[in-house]
Amino acid sequence: xxxxxxxxxxxxxxxxxxxxxxxxxxxxxxxxxxxxxxxxxxxxxxxxxxxxxxxxxxxxxxxxxxxxxxxxxxxxxxxxxxxxxxxxxxxxxxxxxxxxxxxxxxxxxxxxxxxxxxxxxxxxxxxxxxxxxxxxxxxxxxxxxxxxxxxxxxxxxxxxxxxxxxxxxxxxxxxxxxxxxxxxxxxxxxxxxxxxxxxxxxxx
Numbered sequence: 001x002x003x004x005x006x007x008x009x010x011x012x013x014x015x016x017x018x019x020x021x022x023x024x025x026x027x028x029x030x031x032x033x034x035x036x037x038x039x040x041x042x043x044x045x046x047x048x049x050x051x052x053x054x055x056x057x058x059x060x061x062x063x064x065x066x067x068x069x070x071x072x073x074x075x076x077x078x079x080x081x082x083x084x085x086x087x088x089x090x091x092x093x094x095x096x097x098x099x100x101x102x103x104x105x106x107x108x109x110x111x112x113x114x115x116x117x118x119x120x121x122x123x124x125x126x127x128x129x130x131x132x133x134x135x136x137x138x139x140x141x142x143x144x145x146x147x148x149x150x151x152x153x154x155x156x157x158x159x160x161x162x163x164x165x166x167x168x169x170x171x172x173x174x175x176x177x178x179x180x181x182x183x184x185x186x187x188x189x190x191x192x193x194x195x196x197x198x199x200x201x202x203x204x
Contacts, residue, residue, distance in 0.1 A: 022059055025057065025091060027095055027096060027099040028099075030087075030092065030096055030099040030100045031103035032103065033052055033100075034084050034099075035103035035107050036052065037052050037103075044080075044139055044142065044143055045080045046080055046143070047145065049080060049083060050065055062149075062150070062152065066153060068086060069150075074188065080104065081101065084100040084101050084103070084104040085100065085101050088100030151163075154166070161194055162194070165190065165191055168187075169187050
């Protein structure tokens, strides 16, 4: 019927544009995208990975990125490396994981090797030390900004329980200095139980 079809074609007012995703990337696109992230990510790639995947290319929604990164956080190894492999494999299988991983690791390895040689000769220069200190401060600021962006889906959904769990984990690890494995052994089952209960209530 015309009224129904026209109303279905019009976006609902107030709907989040970030829920729209783009077509899956190819192998070359994966390599180039993660190479750009790694080259831009002085002090950490997470900020630029989220910006590229969620905001620029729209290959994932904010919620999907948070869920994927949470999985990578619990796997052994560097989080961002795990993310590149999981993300690439999700869209293009094993070849996609290798393409994303190579793009992430390849360019920085070359650059760090060159910088390591230069630092061995000029590392005692005061100006260089000040530059490195400034870069580290900027990296901390970028990390804080991406944490708040990753929190926004929880805030928008008013998911109070998830926010409480997040704050509790931060206090346990960041302030109380409790061992990470012990905190995860409690936080992971608790998060799974909360999610299961919430989905059952939504389905009821």
